[in-house]
Structure formats: C-alpha cells, structure tokens
Amino acid sequence: MDGAYGAFFHLCPELRGLMPGLSRADSLTLDPHKGLFLPYGTGALLVRDGAALRQAHEATAGYLPGRSDGDEFYDPHLYGPELSRGFPGLRVWLCLKLYGAERFRAALAEKRALALEAAARVAAVPRIVMAAPPQVSLFAFHLRWPGSSLAEENRATELLVERVNLRNRVMLSGAVVEGRFLARVCVLSFRTRARHVAACVTDLAEEAAAVLATASA
Numbered sequence: 732m733d734g735a736y737g738a739f740f741h742l743c744p745e746l747r748g749l750m751p752g753l754s755r756a757d758s759l760t761l762d763p764h765k766g767l768f769l770p771y772g773t774g775a776l777l778v779r780d781g782a783a784l785r786q787a788h789e790a791t792a793g794y795l796p797g798r799s800d801g802d803e804f805y806d807p808h809l810y811g812p813e814l815s816r817g818f819p820g821l822r823v824w825l826c827l828k829l830y831g832a833e834r835f836r837a838a839l840a841e842k843r844a845l846a847l848e849a850a851a852r853v854a855a856v857p858r859i860v861m862a863a864p865p866q867v868s869l870f871a872f873h874l875r876w877p878g879s880s881l882a883e884e885n886r887a888t889e890l891l892v893e894r895v896n897l898r899n900r901v902m903l904s905g906a907v908v909e910g911r912f913l914a915r916v917c918v919l920s921f922r923t924r925a926r927h928v929a930a931c932v933t934d935l936a937e938e939a940a941a942v943l944a945t946a947s948a
C-alpha cells in the first residue's frame with residue numbers, strides 16, 4: 732500500500748477512520764521526509780513478511796564479505812537494492828527520541844487544520860470549483876465560469892498556478908486527472924503556519940480575478 736504521503740496522519744487518533752485498510756496491508760511505504768518533516772531521502776518500507784522481502788533482494792557475489800548471519804543481526808543490504816548505503820533510519824530514530832511522537836502528532840494535526848481552513852476559504856473564491864476536498868492535508872480545484880469549456884478551464888487553471896507561484900510566497904502544484912488540470916494545495920511543511928495559508932488564499936483570490944478578467948473577456 733502506498734502511504735508515502737498520507738499514512739503518517741494515522742498517528743492522529745481522530746484520523747484513524749480515514750484509513751481503515753491500513754492494518755490489512757502486507758506492505759506499506761512511508762515517507763518520513765513528508766509526514767515526519769525530515770530531510771529528503773528518508774523513505775521507509777514496512778513489510779509483514781520479512782523473509783519474502785529478503786528472498787526478493789538477497790544477492791551474493793565472490794567479492795562480497797561473508798555473511799554475518801543470525802536472527803539478531805539485521806543487514807539492510809539483504810532487504811533492498813542498495814549495498815553501500817547511508818543510515819537514514821538514524822535521523823528518524825533520533826528525532827522521535829528527541830521530540831517524542833506527541834510532537835509529530837500535534838504537528839500533523841496542525842497541518843491538517845491549516846489545510847481545512849485553506850480549503851474552506853479557497854472554495855469561497857468566486858469561480859473556483861473544489862474538485863477534491865481535503866481528506867488529510869491536500870485539496871484540488873479548478874476554475875469554471877459561465878460558458879467555459881474544459882480546454883479553457885484547463886488553460887486558465889494552469890495559468891492561475893503559474894501566476895500564484897510567480898508571486899513567490901507559496902508554491903502550488905498541479906496535476907492532470909482524466910483530462911482535467913487541477914491546481915493543488917498541500918500543507919505538509921513544518922514551517923507552514925496560518926500566515927502562509929492567508930498569503931495563499933489572498934494570492935489565489937487576486938490571481939483568479941486577474942485570470943478570469945482575460946479568460947472570460
């Protein structure tokens with residue numbers, strides 16, 4: 732199961748109901764560099780059957796040192812494609828030890844609350860249609876105005892994202908889903924606070940008005 736973005740929100744008891752299938756997964760990808768706010772390159776994989784993972788990745792060669800075996804010795808190169816590798820798990824462990832799980836739980840709940848607030852305010856901007864309301868901390872939307880075609884809406888929404896990003900206060904992303912371009916807000920940086928959400932809503936509202944003035948003229 733792909734929990735790269737969303738699965739850490741499971742830490743928040745009030746969000747457990749959103750991911751009822753999580754406990755049934757045989758394997759789960761997690762990105763501590765997203766949901767735990769750690770530096771890029773901190774990915775994680777949880778598997779139920781470690782022996783199957785080892786079977787898939789274990790390789791031997793004459794030039795490699797002999798195996799240190801035994802159940803208590805975990806040699807990560809036997810469980811993944813890398814041989815010489817860093818130790819990204821250390822920063823996860825260290826941060827959890829230093830700050831405790833509660834701080835991460837609180838930060839995730841804060842980011843979700845900010846996303847909900849941003850979504851409510853963005854949805855109130857004239858001509859913005861909320862295509863995917865937030866489940867955890869992400870939502871997607873597009874522009875629509877009387878008489879607009881899909882192609883026009885796509886162009887206008889793409890332009891909206893470009894123009895908001897040119898203001899350099901927030902960075903929005905976009906994605907094409909089934910032929911429709913969607914603008915996307917995702918709140919998942921430990922530095923994002925209420926003032927950034929306010930800047931995002933202001934920039935979106937002003938740029939939406941500017942884009943619509945030309946698009947529907």
Ligand SMILES: *Cc1c(COP(=O)(O)O)cnc(C)c1O
Pocket residue numbers: 733734735736737762774
């Ligand atoms: C970020 C993300 C990925 C890719 O993860 P990387 O850490 O960039 O390799 C895959 N799936 C989902 C849902 C993601 O959000």
